[in-house]
């Protein structure tokens with residue numbers, strides 16, 4: 001569904017992304033790991049359209065999106081977590097998801113909607129929240145949520161926008177250690193139910209091994225290794241470079 005072909009982005013002398021080739025299959029959950037500065041965020045920014053590459057191509061369901069705007073990509077189904085910036089603090093969790101659905105359906109003014117249409121959007125919003133184990137919190141405002149629940153809500157909204165590929169840059173950063181697995185369980189079970197492909201940047205190896213089908217290791221803008229989580233954990237070069245373990 002996603003095909004990255006010889007993608008390159010340099011910042012001056014820094015080879016942030018240096019001729020990367022990477023495919024993601026439908027329904028696959030892929031984690032990217034690597035030390036600070038390896039190029040992980042740059043790669044995700046290239047996929048979401050936040051920055052443009054020097055060369056190479058990005059195909060999404062065989063459509064060339066290399067230079068498409070972020071807006072066009074979201075419409076096509078490339079979703080990302082927005083680090084919470086698009087949440088509205090003054091309205092409830094349910095209204096946040098409803099607002100995302102309204103914008104997806106191009107219905108800006110709810111006053112113009114028939115009662116039927118309005119209640120079907122409400123049902124859809126509740127179903128999405130239920131998928132993420134958040135239905136019981138629908139009447140709270142984001143201020144009343146834990147950091148972990150905010151992350152889940154953020155991703156539920158990307159989901160409401162009908163993403164076919166979710167890009168998650170450190171989904172559990174800022175979440176209390178005791179909540180990390182709960183947050184990942186909610187996110188991953190919803191993703192699996194819908195068969196959405198997901199690219200996760202994460203440095204917590206417990207999370208990486210617990211939730212990914214495939215791990216891609218980046219180093220100095222290149223892919224150093226990729227494989228199943230347990231293969232990667234045993235890879236000597238990865239252990240030495242990424243984890244500083246020499247054996």
Ligand SMILES: Nc1ncnc2c1ncn2[C@@H]1O[C@H](COP(=O)(O)OP(=O)(O)O)[C@@H](O)[C@H]1O
Nearest residue numbers: 011014016034035036037038039040041042043
């Ligand atoms: N906008 C930018 N301008 C200049 N250098 C950048 C920019 N964004 C990233 N870099 C550099 O590119 C390299 C890769 O950064 P990044 O993709 O953020 O790595 P990671 O997410 O793996 O920590 C780093 O050396 C970083 O300093």
Ligand SMILES: [Mg+2]
Nearest residue numbers: 037040041042
């Ligand atoms: Mg980063």
